[in-house]
Amino acid sequence: xxxxxxxxxxEIVKAVSEGNQKLFFELSSRHEGMIKDILNTVDITLSxxxxxxxEALIGLYKAAITFDPSRETAFSTYxxxxxxxxxxxxxxxxxxxxxxxxxxxxxxxxxxxxPCPDLCTEPEKVFIEKENIRLIK
Numbered sequence: 558x559x560x561x562x563x564x565x566x567x568e569i570v571k572a573v574s575e576g577n578q579k580l581f582f583e584l585s586s587r588h589e590g591m592i593k594d595i596l597n598t599v600d601i602t603l604s605x606x607x608x609x610x611x612e613a614l615i616g617l618y619k620a621a622i623t624f625d626p627s628r629e630t631a632f633s634t635y636x637x638x639x640x641x642x643x644x645x646x647x648x649x650x651x652x653x654x655x656x657x658x659x660x661x662x663x664x665x666x667x668x669x670x671x672p673c674p675d676l677c678t679e680p681e682k683v684f685i686e687k688e689n690i691r692l693i694k
Contacts, residue, residue: 566584573618573621585617612643620640
């Protein structure tokens with residue numbers, strides 16, 4: 558793989574926006590620290606961070622495609638905002654009510670052994686749930 562270290566970020570961004578996919582890997586490696594800094598501000602599990610990392614790369618790619626150098630702003634500033642927006646949009650979608658069953662997913666075994674999966678504290682509900690589980694088994 559050829560070295561692109563002698564290219565400026567502006568040249569790489571221009572090449573990526575023109576369709577050069579190989580240079581996107583160089584761009585993403587140059588902005589790896591920024592992506593990790595953004596992801597470290599979010600308190601989620603490691604597996605979800607992998608998904609958010611992909612969203613961050615999508616945000617970086619969108620930044621490269623839509624960057625306008627005539628606006629006299631640094632690409633890193635623009636990329637930071639695009640990456641952050643992409644990550645937060647993914648988080649909003651993940652934490653939306655329609656994805657609630659996916660987030661709380663439990664195995665059937667866990668549900669059968671736990672008397673009250675919603676952490677209910679009322680004794681009569683716990684008793685009823687235990688009785689229901691006994692009848693299912």
